Amino acid sequence: MNGFLKAVLCFTFCWVCLTMQAQQNDKMVVGVAKFTSEVNSPFVDAVAEKVVQVVTNTRCFTVVDRTSYDKIKEELEFQKTEAFLDSKTTVKQDATVAAQYIIVGHLVKMNIYTMKNPDGSVNGFKASAAFTLKVNNVETGETTEAEHFQTEVSPQAASKEQAVNQALQSVEKALNDYFQKTFPVYAKILRIPESKKESALTVILNVGKNTGVGIGDHFSVEFVELLEGKPFPIEIGNVVVEKLVGDDFIECKVLKGGKEIFSRFNAAETLQCKLIVK
Helix, strand or coil: CCHHHHHHHHHHHHHHHHHHHHHHCCCEEEEEECCEECCCCCCHHHHHHHHHHHHHHCCCEEEEEECCCHHHHHHHHHCCCHHHCCCCCCCCHHHHCCCCEEEEEEEEEEEEEEEECCCCCEEEEEEEEEEEEEEEECCCCCECCCEEEECCCCCCECCHHHHHHHHHHCCHHHHHHHHHHHCCCEECEEEEEEECCCCEEEEEECCCHHHCCCCCCEEEEEEEEEECCEEEEEEEEEEEEEEEECCCEEEEEEEECHHHHHHHHHCCCCEEEEECCC
16 A cells, blocks of 8 residues: 555544544534635735634634645545556445535735835835635535735734734634624523423533633523424523533523523423624
8 A cells, every 4th residue: 555545534534533523522513625726926925824723712612724635635546547547445435525614715815015224225124915705514505704814014023923923813703703603603501400380491502612612601592493394493491601611511690581491401302502703
C-alpha cells in the first residue's frame, strides 16, 4: 500500500470518527470548504482559517476543516478511472461524506498597504479584506444568500501576514453573529426540578458551556407540531439561564408558559428550546 493511500485511509477513518463523535454529542457537523478568490492573493487561506477559528470557538458544532480536502477528493476521483477499476484497495468516496452543512467562502479583495519612511525604506504594512460567505445544506441542496464581510484597515504591522491577521480580527464579532443566526442553538428539556400547582418553575436543558451558552441567555420554548409531515414550531413559553451545571447542562427559570410547558412535557409531547439571539 503506497504512502498516499495510507494517508487517504487515515483521513477517512478520522472523518468517520468525527461524525460518530458529533452524533453522540448531538452536535451539528459543519465543514468549511476551500475558499475561492477573485484576486490572486496568497492570503486566501488565512481568511478561511479565521472562519474555521470563529466557527470552532462557538463550540456549537463539530467543525471539519475541508480547506485541505481537495487533494484527497482528487485522489478519490482518480481512483474511479480505468487504472483502478480492478483494484481491491480503492477507497470508497461515500465514507468521506460527513458534514451536514458546508460553509463556502469567496475572497473579493485583499489590499496590502506598504508604509514607507521619508527615505523610501519600508516601515511596515497595513491590510484590509472583503469576502463573502454562504452556507450549503448538504442534504437538501439549499444555499443561503451570500453575506458580505468587510474588515477594517489593520494597525501598522511588521509583516504582511501580521497585518492581514489583525485586519481579520476586526470581523470576528460580525462572523460570530452571522453563525449564531444561521445556525440557531436548540436544546431539549430533560427535567422539571421545581414546579408549583402543575406549573413549571425551573427546567434542565441539555446544553451548556460546551455550546457557548451563558448565564442570562434566553430560550424560547416551542411545541413542535407536524403539518403535512413537516415540523411546525409554536412558541409556548420563555426561560432564562440561571445556572451552568457542568459543561453540558443548564438550569433555567421559567419566565412564561409554565403551565403549558409542564403539561406538554409530562405528556411526552415534542418540545424544543431555541436560543434567542439578540
